[in-house]
Amino acid sequence: MASEITSQEYIIHHLTNATMCTTDSGIAFNKACADAGFWTWHIDTLGWSIGLGILFLWFFRSIAKKATSGVPSKTQAFIEMVVDFVDSNVRDTFHGKNKLIAPLGLTIFVWVFLMNLMDLVPVDLLPWIAGQIGYVGFGVDPHDVYMKVVPTTDLNMTFALALGVFFLIIFYSIKVKGIGGFMKELTFQPFNHWAFIPVNFILETVTLLAKPMSLALRLFGNLYAGELIFILMAMLGLWQLPLHFPWAVFHILVIVLQAFIFMMLTVVYLSMAHEDH
Template sequence: MSFVSEQTGSGGLNEYIQHHLHQNTIEVFGGGFHIDTWAVSLVLGLFFIAWFAFFARKASSGVPGKGQAFVEMILEFIDGQVKDSFHGDRRSITPLALTIFMWVVLMNAMDLLPLDAPYTAVKLAAGAEVAHSTYFRWVPTADLNTTLGLSVVVFFLILYHSVKAKGGFGFGKELMTAPFHAHNPVVKTLLVPANFGLNLIEYLVKPVSLAMRLFGNMYGGELVFMLIAGLLGGSLLMFVPGVLFNTAWAIFHILIVLLQAFIFMILTVVYIAGAYESH
């Protein structure tokens, strides 16, 4: 029996994809809570903290080792990008950008792991019957809940920095009086709904676009891996072509993994920098 049909029975490619898109979900406060997404995100976040904390404690002024040099290279790269986009005090912005970039990279990179590894592990440990009913999605950024959660945090950070830069009164005034300015009090009052509506749309579009861009790219990449595995993994004859196609897509997907993390990070910095500018 082929590897794909072992998981899906007679359902074919459609059942195979549905199996891999299924989340382990529990009900929390009346809504679905994706355990897979939460667990993988938490582990990767803790891994990032432990990784950088380890080399931060070992940092020395002498010739750094390979591990320390790699961490310093990432820090310098992120700090350089922040410096180019944000011209104020970046002591809190650079750590934020570093956290976003590394966390998103790690979550995206889970897409490069073998798609059927969880099934195989459960099958070896507990048998095929248990494996058939076991679901595990380990790409958190292919879950819209993850990308929306990240973008909502960015949204509140933008609001925080807007109020910090302009004050509560100044921020509220800008919402009502920009981008359409008028000196006549009557005209200025008439323009308030339009100004407020446009500013509201502008603020809401930023987190939505951040979330959908990252989710769309990672979900699409995940589906391509599933299609390759489902179409080319059905027999031993197609094993070698399947490996070649998966490898080719994985190499290309590395660029997507890094690029999407960079875009999410740099747009966050740009949006925060924009909070300090006036219309």
């Protein structure tokens, strides 16, 4: 593909989502959705994220059903290590009482990790397969078929995850502290005096809104940058091989670290929401 189009077109093609929208004439895809307005769906992001979520649920459930109290299999031992790792970090960080937090932390860690892991798939492989399916099955030019396979390189996905966490923060802040306690937290911190209520409210509101913003942008920025480097390497052809392997090894640390950071910040924010002093 890189030899058939310019470098700029090659990069843009790999960084463009497959989109679907509704227009006056019916359902449209990709370039026809350029002027569709707000309701445009990134179907590749939705497909890969939902598919990886189902894979996570199926895999963990199948291992749990086969679990034994005797000598565990290697797969069971690995799953137990992951669960113990998440559980120990939640116990050390979360100081409230809520049975949701540990399963939520495990779900976030594994799901974000699987979405990040798609970054290690060769950048041309799945888009090429999608292009061939579009050409053979629907007669569409392969260059007009888009497939962005790393959901966390889509800002819509990372913001959706962050907004889910944000709603949980608001929900538990009100549930634990009450509406009055939550508003008092926004208006009497950090300066505990009525004269500073406007200043406190502005500072605390900015702090509150910064939580989902930082979650979304941190995850998106790291994975987007990593994917862009893989795309630039792919443009080198066979010369990419000496560079691809060391970068992929380093990127394994990045994808694990970003999943861990997202999980830990979520647990920390929810722990703060449960503090009622």
